[in-house]
Amino acid sequence: MRRFWMLILLTLLAFGLRAGFLTAQSFWRDEVDALCYAYEFPHLLWEALAPERVGDLRTPCACPPPPLPTDWAAGTLQERVVGLLGPMIRQNGPLYYFLLRGWVALTGYTEYALRFFSLLFGVLCVPLTAALGTRLLGRTAATFAAALMAASPYMVWYGQEVKMYTLVPALVLLALYGLRRGMDEGGVWWAVQVAATTMLLYTHIWGALLIPLQMLWLLVEWPRWRPRWRGALVGMALLTLPYLPLALWQAPAALVRRETGFPYRTLGEMALILLNGWSTGILSRGWPWGALACGGTAALGLALGLSRPAAWRTARDEQPVGGQPQGLPPQAPALHFLALWLTVPLLVIWLISLRQPLFTDRYLIWCAPAFYLLAGQGWAVLKKTTKTRRHEGKNFFNFVSWCLCGLIFLIFALNLHAQATVPIKSDVRAAAAYVEARYQPGDLLIFQIPHIRYTFDYYFGPTDYLWADGLYTNHRAEGGTYRLSEEAAGRWMALIVGNRARVWLVASEVEMWDERNLVQGWLERTFVRADEAHFTRIGVYGYRR
Numbered sequence: 001m002r003r004f005w006m007l008i009l010l011t012l013l014a015f016g017l018r019a020g021f022l023t024a025q026s027f028w029r030d031e032v033d034a035l036c037y038a039y040e041f042p043h044l045l046w047e048a049l050a051p052e053r054v055g056d057l058r059t060p061c062a063c064p065p066p067p068l069p070t071d072w073a074a075g076t077l078q079e080r081v082v083g084l085l086g087p088m089i090r091q092n093g094p095l096y097y098f099l100l101r102g103w104v105a106l107t108g109y110t111e112y113a114l115r116f117f118s119l120l121f122g123v124l125c126v127p128l129t130a131a132l133g134t135r136l137l138g139r140t141a142a143t144f145a146a147a148l149m150a151a152s153p154y155m156v157w158y159g160q161e162v163k164m165y166t167l168v169p170a171l172v173l174l175a176l177y178g179l180r181r182g183m184d185e186g187g188v189w190w191a192v193q194v195a196a197t198t199m200l201l202y203t204h205i206w207g208a209l210l211i212p213l214q215m216l217w218l219l220v221e222w223p224r225w226r227p228r229w230r231g232a233l234v235g236m237a238l239l240t241l242p243y244l245p246l247a248l249w250q251a252p253a254a255l256v257r258r259e260t261g262f263p264y265r266t267l268g269e270m271a272l273i274l275l276n277g278w279s280t281g282i283l284s285r286g287w288p289w290g291a292l293a294c295g296g297t298a299a300l301g302l303a304l305g306l307s308r309p310a311a312w313r314t315a316r317d318e319q320p321v322g323g324q325p326q327g328l329p330p331q332a333p334a335l336h337f338l339a340l341w342l343t344v345p346l347l348v349i350w351l352i353s354l355r356q357p358l359f360t361d362r363y364l365i366w367c368a369p370a371f372y373l374l375a376g377q378g379w380a381v382l383k384k385t386t387k388t389r390r391h392e393g394k395n396f397f398n399f400v401s402w403c404l405c406g407l408i409f410l411i412f413a414l415n416l417h418a419q420a421t422v423p424i425k426s427d428v429r430a431a432a433a434y435v436e437a438r439y440q441p442g443d444l445l446i447f448q449i450p451h452i453r454y455t456f457d458y459y460f461g462p463t464d465y466l467w468a469d470g471l472y473t474n475h476r477a478e479g480g481t482y483r484l485s486e487e488a489a490g491r492w493m494a495l496i497v498g499n500r501a502r503v504w505l506v507a508s509e510v511e512m513w514d515e516r517n518l519v520q521g522w523l524e525r526t527f528v529r530a531d532e533a534h535f536t537r538i539g540v541y542g543y544r545r
Contacts, residue, residue, distance in 0.1 A: 014150035036063035122159025145376030153281025281415035301377030432459035
């Protein structure tokens with residue numbers, strides 16, 4: 001009963017940490033894109049199914065064109081649906097956007113309402129981690145891992161963002177819990193595994209890596225599920241056979257060398273980025289002590305749990321639920337699996353990134369629970385040692401365990417405070433408020449880069465305003481010279497601005513679009529700068545004749 005109330009408190013803590021500062025950061029462009037896709041994707045699917053009955057699409061803000069080929073709506077019903085679903089899946093899967101559309105219909109599309117959807121799945125990860133950890137490692141390790149999931153600045157950050165990055169680990173944890181229960185009990189738990197994994201495949205493209213990971217776990221745990229082998233094989237067949245043609249079709253594309261916009265990183269750099277994020281958070285306050293404390297505890301749990309299995313035979317409270325066949329130490333197969341969970345997805349992305357860089361840490365957020373479970377195992381090893389050591393060593397191990405615990409959660413607290421108080425994302429909210437307070441009808445707003453307009457429009461009060469995209473001036477010829485000269489850029493700007501008396505330039509990430517800053521340079525020469533304000537990653541400039 002004490003463990004139950006502890007889990008309730010941890011779940012409430014997770015909710016409070018996320019809900020209390022849910023709108024501390026402004027929306028950034030990916031979040032507004034998610035809102036747009038939540039309106040566009042269901043509308044487009046309805047258009048593919050019944051084009052004669054579909055009405056006009058109305059979105060809550062200006063939205064980019066959906067990522068579809070121009071001829072997707074041509075052909076038969078099957079061709080229309082296939083032409084639609086392919087690009088949807090390449091946007092990391094359409095399921096999240098369909099779910100978000102239903103949520104918006106219930107709650108509206110305010111900042112708080114939209115982010116609350118991600119918050120729910122982030123909070124759900126806490127009891128799911130505890131449930132899976134209890135099955136794998138025992139109650140002490142599971143409780144500590146759940147505490148890490150609840151207070152992790154990294155998990156809190158993505159629990160406050162309108163993206164699928166909390167739904168993904170929730171589905172992974174549910175799928176693995178169903179798989180473990182299926183090994184022990186069979187029956188409906190195989191269906192839970194299949195359903196959660198299938199939903200994951202339609203939520204994020206890298207969720208497909210969970211299928212080979214599950215196969216490896218079944219190999220590691222063969223003695224456990226051997227009496228229920230039929231259910232396991234049926235479940236894996238349902239997860240692989242329908243997608244095998246698609247996998248064979250897409251496999252060659254993974255080996256093609258191409259630019260993706262992601263920087264190339266070595267395997268060591270990738271691992272260090274993940275360790276740093278999971279141990280400290282987005283801002284990395286407390287580096288390297290957070291990584292040493294949290295990573296060291298996880299390494300201790302893996303190393304000592306495998307090298308000293310006899311230490312786990314005495315305390316009934318530490319035994320994982322379900323036992324272990326053949327007299328093996330109860331945590332050994334689970335620790336092998338957690339090590340695979342941490343390494344296999346990273347290795348696959350690294351191998352693919354040798355030809356086409358695709359690594360970003362949030363794509364592997366669903367591996368963070370394995371890291372926290374191993375850290376929970378390390379904590380359990382130390383606490384178990386304080387119970388089994390003689391009196392002269394007990395105080396030392398108890399002191400070490402509580403020092404590690406205090407250091408980890410102190411660094412968590414520092415980063416949580418910073419994430420709630422320091423502007424980190426592009427502060428489009430403040431920029432829009434600044435322009436709105438000074439805006440006059442007839443003003444022209446120029447956005448550089450153009451994509452910032454969709455986030456700006458979400459916050460900007462006036463609905464009927466004049467706007468223009470900034471010029472893209474970075475095209476180069478084969479010799480490396482720019483295709484667009486400064487004089488030509490000036491002529492284009494003169495056509496865009498016309499005889500407007502007042503012009504606003506909203507500038508963010510300008511180097512992606514105009515590394516020579518030709519757009520603002522022309523405005524500086526042609527107009528008088530009357531207003532200027534700078535916010536996090538975005539600048540606002542007001543010009544008049």
